[in-house]
Amino acid sequence: MNPTTYPIAKEGFIFIIPLLALTLFFLLIGYLILGIVFLFLFLFSLFFFRNPKRNPPKDEKAIVSPADGKVIEISSIYEEKFLKKDVIKISIFMNLFNVHINRAPITAKVENIKYTPGKFLPANSRDSSIKNEKNTLLMATQIGFQFLLVQIAGIIARRIVCYAKKGENLLKGEIVGMIRFGSRVDLYIPKDICEISVKIGEKVKAGETILGYLNEV
Template identity: 55%
Template sequence: MSLKTKEGDIIAKEGYPFIAGGLISAALFYKLNLKTLAAAGGLFGLYSLYFFRNPTRKPPVLKRAIVSPADGKVISIGEHYERYFFKREVKRISVFMSLFDVHINRMPADGKIVSIVYKPGEFLSAFKEKASDVNEQTALLLDLACGKRVVVVQIAGLVARRVVTYPKEGQELKKGEIFGMIRFGSRLDVYVEDEFEETVRVKEKVKAGESILGIFK
C-alpha cells in the first residue's frame, strides 16, 4: 500500500522508511560496537526526520493570487516554452528546493486537476536551467476556480529519485492543499498563460501554500 501524506501529519509518510532505516541501523551498528557507522545511521535517521517535516500552512484568501507550490528559493522568472499543455512561450516562475527545505508540494490555487503527464528523464542538479527540459518530471494542468489555467511541473533533482503526485485527473483541490512531494532536492516550475503580475523576485525565499508568487490581472 502506497503512503500518502495528509494535512495534520507532522512527518510526511514517505519519510517513514528512511527514518526507521537510519535509526534501526544505528541501533544495530551500536550493538556490534561499530560506533562510527552507528553515528552515521543515527544522523541519517535524524536528518530524515527533519527533511520529511510537514508544517501547517495558512493560504491567503485572495482569489486571483497564486501561491508557491513549494518551499525554497525563486531561481528564475521569465518567458519559457511550456511543452505539455500550452505549447507556447508563457511566463514561468521556478522554485528550487534545497536539501534543507520542506519538500511537501501544495496547490497554488483552488482548482481541478485536468491532466497529468509523467516523463522519465535524467537527474541533473535541479538548480540548472536544463533540468526543466531533461530531468524526470510530472506536469499537472490546473483549471482554477478564478477561470485561469496554470501548469505546475514537479522536477526531480540530482539526489531526488522519485516524484510523488497524489491526485488523479478530474480531482478538485483547495489552495494550499497537499498534492505531492519530491524526495531530496528538486524544483517546481509554475507556468501561467494569461496576464499575470509576479510579486516575488529572483533569490527570494518562499513557502508552499503561503507565499504569493503573483496575481492574475
C-alpha cells in the same frame, strides 16, 4: 487520517524506521560511533521528510508558492505543449535542506497529469526544465483559467511523488506531492491572467509565500 496531514511525509518511513532500528541496535551492543552515525542519519531523515502545517493567505486572487526554496527563474515564454499560449514561468529550486512537499498554488481542478521520463541534470540548471524527468499537472481554476505545475527531478532526486489525482479539486495550499532529495518545481501561468510580484533570488515557502495575483477568480 489523510497521509498528507502527517507531520512526516509517509515516503520517509522506509528510511526513518530502519535507521531508528539500526541506531538502537548499535547503541545497545556498544558500537557507539556507528550508533551516532545512524542517529545522525535518522535525525536528518526526520528533518528532510518533515511536513509542517502551512496557512495559505485568504485572498482568493493570491497565487502562492508551490514549493519551498529559492526563485531561480522568472521568464516570459510561449508554452507549446499544454497551454499553447504566452505564459510567465516561475522556477523554484529546492535544496537538500528545504521542505520538499509541493502544494497547489491556486484553488483548482486537476485536469490532467503527465509523467515524462528524462535525465537527472542538476535541478538548478535551465536545461533541467526541458530534459529532466518530470511530472506535469494541468490545472484549471473555477472560471476556466488553465495553468501548469511541473515537478522536476534533479541530480540527487530520483523519485517524484504525486498524491493528486486527475479530476480532483485542490484547495490553495493543499498538498500535491513531493520530490525526494533536491529538486525543482516550475509554475506556468498565462500572462494575461496574472500579475507577478515575486523576484528572482527570493526565498519562498510552499502554501504561504505570495508569488503574485490573478486578475480575476
